[in-house]
Every structure is written in C-alpha cells, then in structure tokens.
Amino acid sequence: MIKTEALSFSYDGCTPALREINLELRDGEFLALLGANGCGKTTLLKHLNGLLKPSSGRVFLNGKELRSYKDEEIFKQVGMVFQDPNDQLFGATVRQDVAFGVVNMGLKPDEVARTTDEVLQLVGGAGLPDKAIHTLSFGQKRRVAIAGVLAMAPKTILLDEPTSSLDPRGVSSIMRLLRKLNKESGTAMIMATHDVELVPLFSDRVVIMSNGRIITEGPPGKVFADIDMIRKAELRLPRLAHLVEVLQKEDGLPFMSTPLTIGQARRELLSLLESRSYQKAEGISSHVRIGEPADDT
Ligand SMILES: Nc1ncnc2c1ncn2[C@@H]1O[C@H](COP(=O)(O)OP(=O)(O)OP(=O)(O)O)[C@@H](O)[C@H]1O
Ligand SMILES: [Mg+2]
Numbered sequence: 001m002i003k004t005e006a007l008s009f010s011y012d013g014c015t016p017a018l019r020e021i022n023l024e025l026r027d028g029e030f031l032a033l034l035g036a037n038g039c040g041k042t043t044l045l046k047h048l049n050g051l052l053k054p055s056s057g058r059v060f061l062n063g064k065e066l067r068s069y070k071d072e073e074i075f076k077q078v079g080m081v082f083q084d085p086n087d088q089l090f091g092a093t094v095r096q097d098v099a100f101g102v103v104n105m106g107l108k109p110d111e112v113a114r115t116t117d118e119v120l121q122l123v124g125g126a127g128l129p130d131k132a133i134h135t136l137s138f139g140q141k142r143r144v145a146i147a148g149v150l151a152m153a154p155k156t157i158l159l160d161e162p163t164s165s166l167d168p169r170g171v172s173s174i175m176r177l178l179r180k181l182n183k184e185s186g187t188a189m190i191m192a193t194h195d196v197e198l199v200p201l202f203s204d205r206v207v208i209m210s211n212g213r214i215i216t217e218g219p220p221g222k223v224f225a226d227i228d229m230i231r232k233a234e235l236r237l238p239r240l241a242h243l244v245e246v247l248q249k250e251d252g253l254p255f256m257s258t259p260l261t262i263g264q265a266r267r268e269l270l271s272l273l274e275s276r277s278y279q280k281a282e283g284i285s286s287h288v289r290i291g292e293p294a295d296d297t
Contacts, residue, residue, distance in 0.1 A: 001027050002048050002078070002156060002188075007057035009043060017043045019212040020057070025156065028186040030179070032199045032220075035209035036234035041192035042083055044209070045158045048190070049078040076105065079154035081162050083192075085141035094120070094136070094144050095129040101152040119147040122177055124170060138165045146174065150181070157181075159191040163198065171195075175202055197238050200224070200260035208233050220260055240265045 007021040046052040059066040082088040091097030123143040163171045181187045200220040207217040210233045247253040259265035
C-alpha cells in the first residue's frame with residue numbers, strides 16, 4: 001500500500017509542481033491518473049518510488065515512510081515503467097536489459113534466462129532477446145521496458161503512459177496483460193495516461209489532476225459523469241459517452257445512464273430499442289436481445 005500525505009514538490013524551489021497531494025493506492029487496486037500535459041502526473045509517480053523527494057509532506061510504503069527504506073528495497077516492491085523508455089533501458093542487448101533487475105535480485109542463471117524469456121513472451125517481444133537496444137523501434141523499447149519491470153514481479157507497478165507509441169494491437173495486449181496481473185496476482189497498478197478510452201475498461205478508480213492538485217477521484221462512472229469538471233481539467237469524455245451526451249441533448253433519447261464502454265452502450269441501446277419497439281409495436285424486440293457486454297479490448 002502506498003500513501004501520500006500533503007505531498008508538495010517544486011523543482012526550482014518556487015514553482016509548485018505538486019500541491020498538497022493526498023493519495024492512497026490500495027493493495028490490488030488499478031488506479032488511473034489523468035490530467036493535461038504538465039499537471040504533475042510524472043512528478044507524482046516519481047515520488048511514489050522515491051526517485052524524487054517531497055519538498056514537504058510524506059510518502060508511505062506499507063505504513064512506513066518511504067525515506068526510511070533503502071533504494072533497493074523500494075525498487076523490489078515498486079516497479080516503474082518510465083514515460084520515455086530511453087530513460088529506462090541501458091543494457092547492450094534486450095536480454096541483458098531485461099535480466100538486469102533479476103540478476104541483482106540474486107536469481108540463478110537458469111532462472112534468470114527462464115524469467116527473461118517468459119516476460120518477453122508476455123509483452124510480445126519473443127523475437128527480440130538478442131537485438132541491440134539501440135536498434136529497437138520506440139514501441140519495441142516500450143515493450144522491453146515493461147518486460148524488465150515485470151521480470152522483478154513487484155507488488156506495485158507505476159506506469160507512466162505505458163501505451164503511448166504502441167500499435168493498436170500492442171495497446172490491447174499490454175493492457176490485457178496488466179489487467180491479468182492485477183486480477184490474478186493482485187499487483188497494484190497506478191497508470192498515468194492520456195487515453196480516456198482505456199480508463200473505464202481497466203481502472204477501478206480514476207484520479208484527475210490539474211495544475212499540481214488532485215481535483216477529483218472516484219470510480220470511472222462517477223468521475224466521467226461530471227462533464228463540466230472533465231472539460232475544466234482539459235480532458236474529454238470517452239467517445240461513446242460523448243455520443244450518448246449528444247443523443248440525449250440534441251435528439252432527446254432517454255438513456256438511463258452514460259455508457260463508457262462498448263458493452264455498456266450496447267446494453268443501453270438495446271434496452272432503449274426494445275422499449276421503443278414495444279411502444280410502437282414495430283416488432284423490433286423480437287429481433288433484439290439484450291446481450292452480454294462485448295469485450296471492448
Ligand atoms: N526536471 C524538471 N525540471 C523543472 N521542471 C520540471 C521538470 N520536470 C517537470 N517539470 C515541471 O513540472 C510540472 C509537472 O510536470 P510533469 O512532467 O510531472 O507533468 P505530466 O502531468 O507528467 O505531463 P505530461 O502529460 O506532459 O507527461 C510541469 O510544469 C513541468 O514543466
Ligand atoms: Mg508525464
């Protein structure tokens with residue numbers, strides 16, 4: 001469990017980048033961190049594994065102040081996928097880079113090799129182990145950086161825009177992988193992202209930052225229901241929610257709730273069609289069945 005108390009930080013001693021942040025990442029939680037460029041997401045994440053030290057306020061890991069831990073103890077428990085993989089990768093080859101953390105953890109050579117192959121496979125990098133890091137594409141570097149963190153199996157992973165620069169299939173597969181780890185191994189995740197479409201699909205809770213502060217937090221359905229606040233934070237609604245907003249306002253369609261995912265929208269639309277078809281006795285209901293949510297990923 002990670003917690004901050006009145007965490008404030010300034011890079012230059014006068015301009016605040018973080019202002020009085022009170023945040024708790026609970027065990028096993030998948031939390032999304034949203035906010036415009038420069039609002040402080042990366043700065044906040046770097047405080048949660050001790051890369052930056054608060055100007056004031058405190059950070060706790062499992063109830064103990066982070067500053068009382070040795071760096072290696074923190075890195076074993078809290079992994080971080082950097083916004084720019086070039087800041088993360090320093091091995092000569094992919095294999096060496098991914099192995100670095102686990103070698104330091106004292107694993108035997110055969111275990112290191114097995115873990116390295118396994119995590120590279122998981123991130124879709126099975127063909128990469130012998131490639132030199134500098135020859136990789138940006139998206140491949142991103143996958144390797146994620147693999148290096150997964151190899152160490154930390155209890156908590158801080159993800160700074162992990163899907164940016166991945167191709168669409170890469171986004172789906174990495175997000176599915178992260179969700180699986182979260183659900184099956186209970187790995188807590190906090191993910192800074194600009195991709196509002198991903199948030200309702202994967203996160204239990206959303207935190208929205210603006211100008212160094214947390215301005216709201218809660219489950220995606222609650223946070224995205226406050227459209228004015230979303231726009232004030234220079235964010236936008238997921239496309240589906242926007243469509244439903246327009247259909248409600250402009251066309252008077254009586255949606256019961258604002259769907260955020262394809263599955264939710266499908267159910268809403270089908271029940272709307274069904275109720276209308278009864279009213280108009282057009283027989284639409286005989287063709288339409290309210291289905292299970294589609295897999296949006
Ligand atoms: N190394 C640095 N030195 C000085 N100021 C910095 C440094 N890094 C970030 N800042 C400033 O701190 C503020 C928060 O930056 P941060 O990188 O945390 O934002 P962010 O929310 O991650 O933005 P983005 O969405 O662009 O990644 C910004 O005003 C930024 O200019
Ligand atoms: Mg950032």
